[in-house]
Amino acid sequence: MIKLLWAMDENNLIGQNNRLPWHIAEELQHFKATTLGQTILFGRLTYEGIGHLLPNRKTLVLTTQPDYQINHPDVKMVTDLSAIINFYYQNPTENIYICGGQQIYQATLPVADELIISYIKGNYKGDTYFPEFDLIQFTLIKTAEYQQFVIKYYKRKEQN
Numbered sequence: 001m002i003k004l005l006w007a008m009d010e011n012n013l014i015g016q017n018n019r020l021p022w023h024i025a026e027e028l029q030h031f032k033a034t035t036l037g038q039t040i041l042f043g044r045l046t047y048e049g050i051g052h053l054l055p056n057r058k059t060l061v062l063t064t065q066p067d068y069q070i071n072h073p074d075v076k077m078v079t080d081l082s083a084i085i086n087f088y089y090q091n092p093t094e095n096i097y098i099c100g101g102q103q104i105y106q107a108t109l110p111v112a113d114e115l116i117i118s119y120i121k122g123n124y125k126g127d128t129y130f131p132e133f134d135l136i137q138f139t140l141i142k143t144a145e146y147q148q149f150v151i152k153y154y155k156r157k158e159q160n
Contacts, residue, residue, distance in 0.1 A: 002088050002111055004098045005034060007118035007149065008130050015101065015128030018049030024148050027118050031099075034116065039096045041084065044068060046101040060084065060096075062104060085111055106131040115154040122148075 007027055008014045015021065036056050044063040047070075053059070059075045061068075062084075068077055078084060081104065088096045089111060098108045109131065115138060138154035 001092055001095050001113040002085065002098065002108060003095060003114040003116060004105060004108060004112045005031065005116045006100060006105065006130060007031075007120055009120045009122060009124045009126075011123055012130045013124055013126045013128070014105075014130050015046075015049075016124070016126035018045045018101070018128075021124035021126040022120060024120065026146050027120070027149050030118065030144075030151060035097050035099070039094075040099050041078075041096055041104065042099050043101045043104045046099065046104075081107055102128050102131060109133055113156050116151065117154070118149045118151050120149045 006014055007020065007022075009021070013021060032054075035054070039058040039060065040054070041060040041062060042050075044061055044065070047059070047061045053072055053075065055074075057074065060078050061070060061075060062078050062081055064079065066079055070077060084096070085108065088094055092113070098104060098112070115135075135154060137157055139157055140152055141155050142153040144151040
Protein backbone atom coordinates (compact mmCIF):
# COMPACT_ATOMS: atom_id res chain seq x y z
CA MET A 1 0.00 0.00 0.00
CA ILE A 2 1.09 3.50 -0.76
CA LYS A 3 0.59 5.68 2.30
CA LEU A 4 1.24 9.40 2.39
CA LEU A 5 2.22 10.76 5.78
CA TRP A 6 2.59 14.46 6.48
CA ALA A 7 1.96 17.33 8.87
CA MET A 8 0.66 20.73 7.78
CA ASP A 9 -0.59 23.88 9.42
CA GLU A 10 -3.94 25.58 8.79
CA ASN A 11 -2.60 27.05 5.51
CA ASN A 12 -1.24 23.69 4.23
CA LEU A 13 2.33 24.75 5.10
CA ILE A 14 4.67 21.73 5.36
CA GLY A 15 8.18 23.14 5.34
CA GLN A 16 10.71 25.88 5.94
CA ASN A 17 14.17 25.44 4.38
CA ASN A 18 13.60 21.67 3.97
CA ARG A 19 12.70 21.31 7.64
CA LEU A 20 9.50 21.35 9.66
CA PRO A 21 8.41 24.88 10.61
CA TRP A 22 7.44 23.67 14.11
CA HIS A 23 8.81 21.37 16.78
CA ILE A 24 6.01 19.37 18.39
CA ALA A 25 7.36 16.38 20.32
CA GLU A 26 4.07 14.45 20.27
CA GLU A 27 3.78 14.80 16.50
CA LEU A 28 7.37 13.60 16.01
CA GLN A 29 6.57 10.63 18.27
CA HIS A 30 3.56 9.84 16.06
CA PHE A 31 5.80 9.91 12.97
CA LYS A 32 8.32 7.62 14.66
CA ALA A 33 5.69 5.16 15.91
CA THR A 34 4.03 5.02 12.48
CA THR A 35 7.22 4.49 10.49
CA LEU A 36 9.36 2.25 12.75
CA GLY A 37 10.12 -1.00 10.96
CA GLN A 38 8.62 0.33 7.72
CA THR A 39 9.89 1.47 4.34
CA ILE A 40 9.86 5.25 3.98
CA LEU A 41 10.54 7.45 0.96
CA PHE A 42 11.97 10.96 1.03
CA GLY A 43 13.17 13.30 -1.64
CA ARG A 44 16.86 14.11 -1.33
CA LEU A 45 16.33 17.66 -0.01
CA THR A 46 13.84 16.49 2.60
CA TYR A 47 16.20 13.71 3.67
CA GLU A 48 19.09 16.17 3.94
CA GLY A 49 16.87 18.57 5.91
CA ILE A 50 16.36 15.91 8.59
CA GLY A 51 20.12 15.89 9.02
CA HIS A 52 20.52 12.31 10.23
CA LEU A 53 19.53 8.72 9.53
CA LEU A 54 16.18 7.63 10.96
CA PRO A 55 17.01 4.29 12.61
CA ASN A 56 15.04 1.05 12.31
CA ARG A 57 13.49 1.91 8.95
CA LYS A 58 14.33 1.07 5.36
CA THR A 59 14.83 4.49 3.80
CA LEU A 60 14.56 5.25 0.09
CA VAL A 61 15.93 8.61 -1.01
CA LEU A 62 14.73 9.83 -4.41
CA THR A 63 17.19 11.95 -6.32
CA THR A 64 17.82 13.08 -9.87
CA GLN A 65 21.57 12.95 -9.17
CA PRO A 66 22.69 9.46 -10.24
CA ASP A 67 26.06 9.80 -8.46
CA TYR A 68 24.56 10.86 -5.11
CA GLN A 69 25.70 8.47 -2.37
CA ILE A 70 24.73 7.68 1.20
CA ASN A 71 26.73 4.81 2.60
CA HIS A 72 24.41 3.02 4.98
CA PRO A 73 22.83 -0.42 4.63
CA ASP A 74 19.34 0.91 5.53
CA VAL A 75 19.40 3.73 2.95
CA LYS A 76 18.93 3.13 -0.76
CA MET A 77 19.25 5.82 -3.41
CA VAL A 78 16.56 5.65 -6.12
CA THR A 79 16.11 7.67 -9.29
CA ASP A 80 12.84 6.23 -10.68
CA LEU A 81 9.73 7.10 -8.69
CA SER A 82 7.40 5.35 -11.14
CA ALA A 83 9.21 2.02 -10.63
CA ILE A 84 8.72 2.33 -6.86
CA ILE A 85 5.05 3.25 -7.24
CA ASN A 86 4.50 0.33 -9.64
CA PHE A 87 6.11 -2.11 -7.22
CA TYR A 88 3.90 -1.08 -4.30
CA TYR A 89 0.83 -0.80 -6.51
CA GLN A 90 1.36 -4.39 -7.68
CA ASN A 91 2.24 -5.64 -4.17
CA PRO A 92 -0.54 -4.28 -1.94
CA THR A 93 0.61 -6.30 1.09
CA GLU A 94 3.86 -4.28 1.10
CA ASN A 95 3.71 -0.81 2.64
CA ILE A 96 5.63 2.33 1.78
CA TYR A 97 5.24 5.61 3.61
CA ILE A 98 5.77 8.67 1.41
CA CYS A 99 7.26 11.36 3.67
CA GLY A 100 7.98 14.31 1.40
CA GLY A 101 8.75 16.66 -0.05
CA GLN A 102 6.19 18.60 -1.99
CA GLN A 103 6.98 17.27 -5.49
CA ILE A 104 6.91 13.66 -4.31
CA TYR A 105 3.60 14.22 -2.55
CA GLN A 106 2.20 15.74 -5.73
CA ALA A 107 3.38 12.78 -7.82
CA THR A 108 2.11 10.11 -5.43
CA LEU A 109 -1.20 11.61 -4.26
CA PRO A 110 -3.14 10.24 -7.27
CA VAL A 111 -2.09 6.66 -6.42
CA ALA A 112 -2.17 6.85 -2.61
CA ASP A 113 -4.14 4.13 -0.85
CA GLU A 114 -4.09 5.92 2.50
CA LEU A 115 -3.41 9.41 3.85
CA ILE A 116 -2.23 10.10 7.38
CA ILE A 117 -2.41 13.83 7.96
CA SER A 118 -1.40 15.72 11.08
CA TYR A 119 -3.31 19.00 11.05
CA ILE A 120 -1.13 21.36 13.09
CA LYS A 121 -3.16 23.99 14.92
CA GLY A 122 -2.13 27.55 14.04
CA ASN A 123 -0.23 29.29 11.27
CA TYR A 124 3.52 29.14 10.85
CA LYS A 125 6.06 30.79 8.56
CA GLY A 126 7.59 28.73 5.80
CA ASP A 127 8.27 28.29 2.11
CA THR A 128 6.77 24.92 1.14
CA TYR A 129 3.09 24.00 0.98
CA PHE A 130 1.32 20.71 0.43
CA PRO A 131 -0.08 20.55 -3.12
CA GLU A 132 -3.79 21.15 -3.60
CA PHE A 133 -5.79 18.00 -3.03
CA ASP A 134 -9.37 16.83 -2.71
CA LEU A 135 -10.46 14.35 -0.05
CA ILE A 136 -13.58 13.37 -2.01
CA GLN A 137 -11.86 10.13 -3.11
CA PHE A 138 -11.10 9.20 0.50
CA THR A 139 -13.06 8.10 3.56
CA LEU A 140 -12.09 9.32 7.02
CA ILE A 141 -11.52 6.18 9.09
CA LYS A 142 -10.00 7.49 12.34
CA THR A 143 -9.21 10.72 14.17
CA ALA A 144 -6.81 11.29 17.07
CA GLU A 145 -6.95 14.60 18.99
CA TYR A 146 -3.90 16.15 20.61
CA GLN A 147 -3.41 19.55 22.21
CA GLN A 148 -1.44 21.05 19.29
CA PHE A 149 -2.64 18.93 16.36
CA VAL A 150 -5.20 16.43 15.09
CA ILE A 151 -4.30 13.30 13.14
CA LYS A 152 -6.78 12.14 10.52
CA TYR A 153 -6.50 8.79 8.78
CA TYR A 154 -8.09 8.41 5.35
CA LYS A 155 -8.51 5.38 3.08
CA ARG A 156 -9.16 5.61 -0.66
CA LYS A 157 -12.74 4.72 -1.57
CA GLU A 158 -13.21 1.53 -3.56
CA GLN A 159 -13.52 2.04 -7.29
CA ASN A 160 -16.68 0.65 -8.89
